[in-house]
Amino acid sequence: MKKSVMALGVVIILSATGASFAQQNSGMAASGTAGMVGRESKSEFDRMNKKGAADVAAIRATSAKLSSADQSLMLEVAKGGMKQLEMSKVAVQKAGNEAVRQLAQAEVAEQTGLSAKLKEIAQAKGVSLPSAPDAETQAALTRLQGVSGAAFDRMYVTESGVKGHEKLDSVMGKVESSAADANLKSIAQAAHPLVKNHLNVSRDIMTKMANGATGSR
Structure with missing residues (x-):
């Protein structure tokens, strides 16, 4: 007993x-x-974003004229950045997934700073950049505005987070390897690491959403 x-x-x-x-x-x-964004800690994600912004802001524009090839590269960077910026502005307001919203906020900050620096450089060199989204960007925004909830989060991460950054990754690589202008090269060298980081974070977020880790608000 x-x-x-x-x-x-x-x-x-x-x-x-x-x-x-x-x-x-x-x-x-x-x-x-x-406090995670994808597989990255929020603090590390923020640190990378701040460093990228500071590196871009530190570039000093010169009046050296651009070749036609460099003008085309600058236009590619500007158009790609504007598309990312406009789509991310929508995502900041509509994203239900917290990591997606944080990615969108970081993208807005990144592309706002990059756009301002590109405009500064273009003005110094006498180059005109687009001041409004092109037809491709408008169509993407219309598609994005037409969905909500989890479908919105998936579309934003797929179209902007992954595809948009893959395109910018390619463009930045071209600038680094073939641009003759020092300002343009400096832009790519400063922004490219952040583009790669946001691409990796976007892929991680997409994998988590596919596995059911929604992180919705």
Whole structure:
């Protein structure tokens, strides 16, 4: 009889301890995933964004004229950036997934700073850049405005987060390898690491959404 009581007591203690461990592990898991953007910590994501913005802002425009080839490259960067900016402005307002919203906020900040610097450089060199979204961007915005909820999050991350950054990644690579103008090269060197980072974060977010980790507000 005493053995039965002792055994029961051990079971009760172990059960209580197990519950305590489960609660602790649950808390640890929650804290481990809190403040993440994709697979990256929010603090590291913010640090990368601040560094990219500072690097772009530090570029000093010169009046050296651009070749026609460099003008075309600058136009590609400007158009791609404007598309990312306009789509991300919509996502800041409509995203339901917290990581998607944070990505969109970072993209708005990045592209606003990049656009301002491009305009400064273009003005110094006597080059005109588009002041409004082109037909391709308008069509993308119309499609994006037509969806909501999880479908919106998926479309934004697919079209802007992944495809948009893949295109910018390619354009920045071309600028780095073939541009003759020092300002243009500096733009690519400053912004390209951030483009790559946002592309990787976007792919991570898309994978998490596909696996059911919504992170919705």
